[in-house]
Amino acid sequence: MAVLEVLQYPDPRLKQVSVPVTVFDGALHAFLNDLEDTMRAGPGSVGIAAPQVDCFLRIAIVDVSSKPGIPQHGCLRLINPEIVQRSGEVKGREGCMSVPDYTGSVIRAQSVRVRAQDSDGQRFEFDCEGYEARAVQHELDHLDGLLFLDRVVSPRHDLYRRKVKAVLSD
Amino acid sequence: MAEPMQRNKQWHMLTVVGADRPGIVSKLAEALFRGGCNLGEASMARLGGNFSVMLMVDGADTATLEKLVQPVTDALGLHLHLDPILGELHRHVEPNVQVTVYGADRPGIVAQATNALAAAGFNILDLNTDVAGTTERPIYIMLIDGYAAGGVDVVERAIAPLRSGGIEVRVTALDAMIG
Numbered sequence: 181m182a183v184l185e186v187l188q189y190p191d192p193r194l195k196q197v198s199v200p201v202t203v204f205d206g207a208l209h210a211f212l213n214d215l216e217d218t219m220r221a222g223p224g225s226v227g228i229a230a231p232q233v234d235c236f237l238r239i240a241i242v243d244v245s246s247k248p249g250i251p252q253h254g255c256l257r258l259i260n261p262e263i264v265q266r267s268g269e270v271k272g273r274e275g276c277m278s279v280p281d282y283t284g285s286v287i288r289a290q291s292v293r294v295r296a297q298d299s300d301g302q303r304f305e306f307d308c309e310g311y312e313a314r315a316v317q318h319e320l321d322h323l324d325g326l327l328f329l330d331r332v333v334s335p336r337h338d339l340y341r342r343k344v345k346a347v348l349s350d
Numbered sequence: 351m352a353e354p355m356q357r358n359k360q361w362h363m364l365t366v367v368g369a370d371r372p373g374i375v376s377k378l379a380e381a382l383f384r385g386g387c388n389l390g391e392a393s394m395a396r397l398g399g400n401f402s403v404m405l406m407v408d409g410a411d412t413a414t415l416e417k418l419v420q421p422v423t424d425a426l427g428l429h430l431h432l433d434p435i436l437g438e439l440h441r442h443v444e445p446n447v448q449v450t451v452y453g454a455d456r457p458g459i460v461a462q463a464t465n466a467l468a469a470a471g472f473n474i475l476d477l478n479t480d481v482a483g484t485t486e487r488p489i490y491i492m493l494i495d496g497y498a499a500g501g502v503d504v505v506e507r508a509i510a511p512l513r514s515g516g517i518e519v520r521v522t523a524l525d526a527m528i529g
Contacts, residue, residue: 227529
């Protein structure tokens with residue numbers, strides 16, 4: 181078990197864009213184990229992305245199975261993941277191991293379809309929703325150098341009012 | 351802004367209220383910055399067309415702060431109030447329950463709701479209220495984030511009796527996704 185050091189903003193490396201994984205070998209498997217250990221060592225953390233531990237490859241892990249009664253896929257190890265479809269909009273609270281002592285409201289897609297590779301390079305696709313979809317979107321943002329701070333909205337921001345406005349202006 | 355760890359040190363809470371106009375925050379911030387002050391946490395709201403801000407300020411004593419800020423607030427016709435306080439950064443309490451209350455506006459909604467919440471041991475961390483609707487038929491809307499050791503169920507039980515008075519109440523769990 182190896183818990184890696186988690187970079188914390190304002191470390192500029194967190195704004196770096198990560199590159200795709202091209203080699204699926206034992207070193208990748210070992211890194212995934214360390215990344216998962218690091219996620220589990222973070223209090224309450226349900227996801228982690230490689231750039232948070234100073235590795236700029238497109239790798240993320242999401243595991244929301246600790247939250248009772250929500251749709252979820254268990255521990256997801258995602259290599260070169262991309263969101264190929266998104267639907268709905270929902271506001272929810274987020275925090276980040278790389279941004280201690282702050283949580284904020286972020287608007288995310290309610291459900292997303294994700295295409296990724298597993299640790300052996302096999303391609304797979306899945307649909308997720310709600311809390312799990314939020315975690316996936318948060319982690320995939322890290323791969324593009326984005327933090328939830330880049331998407332945070334005012335607590336007074338009213339999703340409903342905004343939607344009504346959008347409908348009226350159509 | 352501030353150095354990483356500051357425990358219970360001396361700050362000032364600066365309160366400014368008055369008629370709203372563009373540029374108030376910038377003029378206040380500029381005066382404080384030029385005076386060598388440092389800002390902590392702040393909350394500004396426009397309430398009934400009035401500007402209001404509460405601002406943690408560090409770096410000067412009360413008399414000096416007054417000398418820095420009074421010319422700005424006088425020029426803008428605003429009220430200034432300064433209190434020395436003990437303040438601490440990096441001590442946010444994460445809310446676990448959100449309560450939304452709304453209904454036709456009438457006296458006593460806030461008192462009833464917050465009495466019920468207080469009795470349930472609910473600690474209010476953030477509260478915003480608005481009067482919306484029309485002048486003829488105003489509606490009152492209140493959004494509260496807070497922490498209750500007993501969680502959603504305890505708060506739900508405590509606030510349920512309000513519904514019989516024609517007030518809509520929704521209690522939801524807040525669980526920040528940490529990634």
